[in-house]
Amino acid sequence: MxxxxxxxxxxxxxAAYKSTDVVRRLIERGCEVKxxxxxxxxxxxxxxxxxxxxxxxxxxxxxxxxxxxxxxxHIVAAQWADxxxxxxxxxxxxxxxxxxxxxxxxxxxxLAFTGPVLLAPAMHSDMWSHAATAAHVExxxxxxxxxxxxxxxxxxxxxxxxxxxxEPVDVAEAVMRxxxxxxxxxxxxxxxxxxxxxxxxxxxxxxxxxxxGNRSSGKMGFALAAEAxxxxxxxxxxxxxxxxxxxxGVERIDVTTAFEMRDAVYRHAGEAELIVMTAAVADFRPxxxxxxxxxxARGVPTLELEENPDILAGLPEVAPRALLVGFAAETEPSVExxxxxxxxxxxxxxxxxxVSRSDIGFxxxxxxxxxxxxxxxxxxxxxRPKEELAVALIDLFRDALEDRERSAVGTAG
Ligand code: PMT
Numbered sequence: 001m002x003x004x005x006x007x008x009x010x011x012x013x014x015a016a017y018k019s020t021d022v023v024r025r026l027i028e029r030g031c032e033v034k035x036x037x038x039x040x041x042x043x044x045x046x047x048x049x050x051x052x053x054x055x056x057x058x059x060x061x062x063x064x065x066x067x068x069x070x071x072x073x074h075i076v077a078a079q080w081a082d083x084x085x086x087x088x089x090x091x092x093x094x095x096x097x098x099x100x101x102x103x104x105x106x107x108x109x110x111l112a113f114t115g116p117v118l119l120a121p122a123m124h125s126d127m128w129s130h131a132a133t134a135a136h137v138e139x140x141x142x143x144x145x146x147x148x149x150x151x152x153x154x155x156x157x158x159x160x161x162x163x164x165x166x167e168p169v170d171v172a173e174a175v176m177r178x179x180x181x182x183x184x185x186x187x188x189x190x191x192x193x194x195x196x197x198x199x200x201x202x203x204x205x206x207x208x209x210x211x212x213g214n215r216s217s218g219k220m221g222f223a224l225a226a227e228a229x230x231x232x233x234x235x236x237x238x239x240x241x242x243x244x245x246x247x248x249g250v251e252r253i254d255v256t257t258a259f260e261m262r263d264a265v266y267r268h269a270g271e272a273e274l275i276v277m278t279a280a281v282a283d284f285r286p287x288x289x290x291x292x293x294x295x296x297a298r299g300v301p302t303l304e305l306e307e308n309p310d311i312l313a314g315l316p317e318v319a320p321r322a323l324l325v326g327f328a329a330e331t332e333p334s335v336e337x338x339x340x341x342x343x344x345x346x347x348x349x350x351x352x353x354x355v356s357r358s359d360i361g362f363x364x365x366x367x368x369x370x371x372x373x374x375x376x377x378x379x380x381x382x383x384r385p386k387e388e389l390a391v392a393l394i395d396l397f398r399d400a401l402e403d404r405e406r407s408a409v410g411t412a413g
Contacts, residue, residue, distance in 0.1 A: 003032045004179035004248050007077055007113075009086035009106045010050070011093045012040025014156040015122035015165035019045055022087050022120075023053045025172035030248055031179065034059065034077065036106045038093065059105050074105055078112035083179035086110075088122035088165045091133050097145070098136035116178040118146045120171045125161030148174040173234070173251075180229050180249030188232025189398055195233040196272035196322075197225045198265055198311070200240030202258045204285035206303065207294045214280045215362040218242030220327070221278035223390035225250045228274075231394060236272070238264045240279055258282050258308035265311055269319035274397055276325040277312045278351075280362075284308060316346035323401050325349040331356040338372045348400065349373050351393065359383070371396065 006026055010019040019035070026033050035050040036059035047058040059077060078084075086093060086106070093106070097119075102108040110117065119140070127133060128150060141147065149166030165171075177191075199221020203211040218239060225237040226247035235250045238261055246252040253268075255261045258281045269275055284305040294301050312326045326347040328338065333354060342350040352370040355361035360368045360383055368383035371393075381392055 003030055004176065005032045005034075005080055005082045006175055006179055007081040007084045007109065008033055008035045008050075008054075009038070009084060009089075009093075009110070010035060010041040010045060011038045011086060011088060011090045011106070012042075012044055013088045013090045013122050013165075014044065015088035016041050016044035018165055018168050019087055020049050020053055021168035022085070022171050022175075023050060025168050026175060027054070029172060029176050030246060031176065034080070036060075036077070036109065038104055038106055059109075061104060074108040075112050077105075077109045078114075081113065081115060083116045083118065083175055084110060084113050085118040085120065085171065085175045085178075087118075087120035087168075087171050089119040091121075091123050091127045091130070091136075094119065094121065094133065094136045094140060098139040116144075116146060118148060118171075118175050118178055120148050120165050121150045121163075122165035123150070123163050124155055124157060125159070125163040128163045146174070146178060176249045177229070177232060177234065188230075190228060190394075191232035193233045193274065193401070194272045195225075195228040195235045196238070196265065196268050196275045197221050197228065197235065198238045198240075198261060198277045198279035198281075199225070200242040201280050202240045202261055202282045202308075203256050204258065204282045204308070205289040206286050207290035207292065209293050212282055212284070212286065212305075213241075214282065216240070216242075216280035216329075217363040218244050219363070219365070220367055220386050220390070221276070222247055223386040224276055224278060224394060226387070227390040227394045231398070233274075236268050238268070238279070258285065258311070262309050262311045262314070266314070266318050269315060269322065272319060272322050274323045274325070274401060275315060275319060276327075276393075276397070277315075278327045279311075280329055281311055282308055310345070312345045312347060323348050323397060323404065325351065325397060327351045327353060329353050329355045329361065333370070335378065338370070338378070342372050342374065349397070352378075369393075373400075 010016050023033050033054045034056045051058045096107050102111045151164045152162045153164040155163050200218035201214045201216040203213045205211050222244050225235050229235040229249035237250050237252045253264045255264050287304040287306045315324050324347040326345050338352050350372040353361050360366050366383050367386050367389050369381050371379045
């Protein structure tokens with residue numbers, strides 16, 4: 001997918017200064033951002049700051065007219081954006097939007113925009129709880145407009161209450177999910193779910209220039225992360241050393257060794273409902289990596305190895321409620337071995353890969369797998385591009401999550 005395009009509307013409130021950080025966070029996450037200021041927003045944040053940070057001219061009042069190429073600027077902007085976010089959104093902006101008023105560039109563009117809209121309200125708590133604001137929020141929600149915040153905390157007046165704009169990082173995350181999924185971040189099949197995926201190899205240092213590694217490219221894991229995000233999940237990807245771009249809407253954590261991967265996975269595992277370990281974690285590491293480069297002249301070295309922690313096998317304890325999926329890279333198919341591995345790792349699913357073939361598995365564009373589960377017969381997914389396989393697998397894991405929740409409700413009832 002190309003870079004998600006976000007139009008960030010900024011309205012006139014004290015929280016407008018936070019909009020520069022929202023731009024920065026969106027760009028960090030791979031978005032292209034253009035900004036539109038209302039008339040009063042310019043008193044709180046300068047167009048120049050937003051222009052420099054976003055790398056685009058800022059839409060202001062004069063853009064209401066044609067842009068000199070015979071095009072209406074608000075229509076061009078509405079057709080350009082994948083998502084529109086207004087942060088901060090004042091009570092006045094929400095009222096104008098609810099009534100369909102179009103008296104400046106931002107509201108005219110919002111009226112012409114057909115994609116997902118996210119508002120990050122910011123105002124005094126009395127304004128937020130006013131019946132007029134509540135009615136406008138309800139109208140907008142019923143119309144499919146999404147909200148992030150407001151939060152409770154210190155307000156500009158010095159009082160404490162509900163009305164603070166959500167933190168820029170939370171606004172950026174929410175916009176990303178909407179932009180990537182075309183609204184699925186709130187309504188998608190995995191909306192509201194947290195998914196954690198590991199991908200790629202680990203590199204275990206022998207000395208400062210050499211390592212033990214394997215041929216995993218990370219493609220399978222990255223395809224799964226992209227699909228989870230597309231279905232609206234809040235997706236974290238722990239990536240070993242690979243040369244792949246971060247899928248849109250995915251939070252990526254780069255690691256090198258098995259120990260680093262374990263720490264990153266365990267740090268995020270507690271909040272995840274689905275954990276998929278596609279990473280080809282090195283089972284062994286050199287016991288004592290040399291501090292300096294091992295010299296050829298000293299003769300052939302002997303490498304002593306020791307076992308790495310088994311990340312997946314530790315997950316039932318770290319994340320007892322998560323659905324756990326292991327991938328297995330094997331050269332000879334064996335039902336007995338797959339079943340034993342599933343039990344040994346404590347996983348709910350084991351996805352069996354044949355890495356003896358060059359057209360699938362390590363580094364290949366395609367993959368073909370057999371799915372083993374604790375309950376049920378193994379099923380085979382025929383060879384197809386890893387992106388297509390990722391769709392089938394994420395659908396399968398999502399169904400399993402939903403089945404598990406249904407049976408938990410049944411048991412409780
Ligand atoms: O990355 P690609 O080029 O796209 O290739 C994809 C793939 C072939 C690498 C992938 O589909 C795959 O099979 N990944 C699992 C590779 C592997 O490590 O298999 P394993 O049988 O050694 O491990 C089984 C499971 O335990 C895996 O989920 C692995 O992440 C996990 N494990 C293994 C060792 C260890 N120390 N800790 C672990 O958590």
